Amino acid sequence: MAEIQVLSPPLDVDVDEPRSVAAVPTDSLDGGRLPRWSAVLVAVPAALLTLVMTLLGIGSRAMWNDEYATWYASTLTFSDLGRLLQHVDTVVAPYYLFMHGWIALFGDSELSLRLPSALFMAAAAALVALLGRRMFDTGSGAVAGLLFAGIPSVTRYGQEARPYAFAITFAVLSTLLLLRAVDRPSWLRWIGYGLVLVGAAMVHIVTLTILLAHAVYMWRVFRAKDDFRQLRWIAGVVIGITGGLPLAAKGSQQSGAIAWIRADGSAVANMPDKVFGSWQVALLMAGVAVLAAAFLWKRHRSLVLLLLTWAIAPPLFCYLTFPILHLFLHRYLLFTLPAWALLAGAAGYALIRFTREGTSIALSLSALTVVAGVFYVGLPALQEARRSPVLGEPDFRGAAAAVLARTHPGDGVVYTGTGRNGRRAFGFEGRDAKLPKDVLVLKTSQQLGGFGAQECTEPVTCVGETRRLWLVSATEFYMDPMIGLPETTQAFLTSAYTLTEFKNFEHVRVFVLNRKDQL
């Protein structure tokens, strides 16, 4: 018996309870195991609910800065993209390349740009459910998947043309494959695990910090099992890290792009709110998760440690290494959400297992009340996730529509702003229309291999005789609209043009400047 177990450990083994499957009936009303196809029943509701959450309104919200960047980079020619990636955003390169192909197939509407994220988010939910089923029982998996679907951030980043949904999926998948490989540590399984880690590194390098959690789990496995084949884990890790290394190395040279990230007191205090997308949901889920962890501690210590380090170690790592790496940003840490969902989803299971042997789906499903709670306290945030424009971001879509509705051939446009600049946004919003001429541009962002253009310093020659200028000013309503432009340009525009009209949008205003000498 012992021999067999070493060769082929039971499917649901937790290293703390090597005989758990034999000794403890799980997964059923009456003690028998549920058939394999029940996995589908667990995964489908989570995936479907996530799809509903992410597809509802997926194209309604206006794009924002980072999504405009995705569109811009993914629609460049390959040579321009190559030049861009030499300077910035190398760590997102695989995503841009993927989107390049996607856009070629499905176009560049908001829906199309965001659809991959929605699909990956649904896959992540399904995998969370499967992982929960593998770790605890079918009921816990089902609940964990639904909990995940209810997190406001899952909606938000499932509707966002950025690679974060991909990162979550790879993080969950790698952990699922880790458990499978520990069950039957064949080379094939460990290599598969390693390849998924490469994927995680490719979509977002910070995702690799999940290895901290995997390491803790494997340390427990090594202690519990005299099986050298578990050391093959190291091979998998080496594959993952080697695969991700070139991106990380190149990316570290471009750290200027993330130099604005902060890790001060308020950044730390706001982190749960930002990661979950709602502090109420964060509080509820983390509270239930901690409770579940406490109840599971005795019988499932390895899994609890795996999930807790998955949830907590990455932010901690990013915080501690912040002076060097500057990676303490909520979006980079979204892949920790499944860990919270899995722990909280196991709340019902945990209560039962704490009090007695055996369990049942019906009792595990009692944790569905937590799902109800998450949807109840999270509703305002779920609505807010669909806010257009994203809170605090300029309403470039509205501004562009106002300009496009009235622009004539021969008009020019000037972009300025304090935090954002409308040039790229207008590029997207006006992609199928005729935008006014960008009069100040000396060298385009394509030529420079960056996201910004170089503007000319001699406005008199650049602007020429343009009769009407649209000034797109991403400034607050109370600011001088020309803030951000060089003094010489400001002086020229003020002397040569008269302001005749303006329109306010959220964090951006559009001004009409008419040439004075024509009056």
Add this chain to the structure above:
Amino acid sequence: MKYERVTRRVTGLKRYSVRIVAATLAVVVAGVAVFNAVTALPYKRGLTAVALPSSDAVFGAYLGPAAKGANGLLAWQQFSLTAAPYALDFSAGDSWESITGPEWMLKPWQRSGRRLIYSLAMFPHQPADAPAVSELRLSQCATGAFDLRWVELGRNLMGRGMARTILRPGWEFDGSWYPWAAHGRKQNYVNCFRRIVTAMRSIPGQKFQFLWNPAGGVNQFAAEEAYPGDGYVNFVGVDVYDVSWASNTYPVPAGASEADRQARSAAVWSNKLNGKSGLRFWSDFAAAHGKRLVIPEWGLSKRLDGRGGGDNPEFVANMIQFIQDPRNGVAFALYFDADSAHGDLHRLSSTTSPFPKSRDRFRRMMERVL
């Protein structure tokens, strides 16, 4: 044996039925919560931000009484680069004849075609009046003793085609400096205000509007306690001058650095904006009562006692920004472009203005204001 099996089966079923009921309940509860959430999602159009309305605030100024003011506004328009459709004037308070709109007062405004904001003394008064006299007059007004005077004023205005005049009865009543100061007799003030409104509205064809105008800032009492009511008020007004009696503000000490001066100016502005009875308060108050906020008087100040901010371009910029911010709902704002008799200087448009830097700033900002 058989019996035992049956009981086991029954208790077993019982046990499962409890579980099944619990599970079903949990599924239903979660299902309802999810359904409620999903159906409450704004998926069709998103929580789309409504474009902010652009400000329709109108700028203007006070340049002096009657003919002087009417002529001055022409130059002001050149200076401010904007049309000035509103005009402000003050009734002299020496007699009922002055209050009820004498020809010398009304004719220049009639000819200017501008909409007059007529600051209305609530009763005639002399500098030497004892407080008891003012108190008596205010109570007389409150009980309707002067109603016919208000009708007379209304008729005078109507007779000159000035039916759209905005009346500003008993302005700055929350201060101590006018005889209609409402401190300690708020009800009389409120009733007097209401009598004026009622009397003037009794004239057929009138289109008068009424401006209720605290001085704002910390005064003798919370001005909102003397609000006559939504039915009697068309505009809520507040006057803003760059003056301060708070410690570490004005006077700016001689030889202070520019940075120090700006810090003091910023502190004063912060109080004007967010302080007790400040601009934000009145903007919110007006909005809560469905009225537009107006700023019938605003200005820089250079005072003999040093309590004015002097040449303070930041104050000008802050005021223009506040007036332009559509969220504040300002309908019009008039710069007090005249010096007062007791050495309090405000003049801005004049080339001999004591505030040259502010004057430049005002011009530059108005070039970009529409």
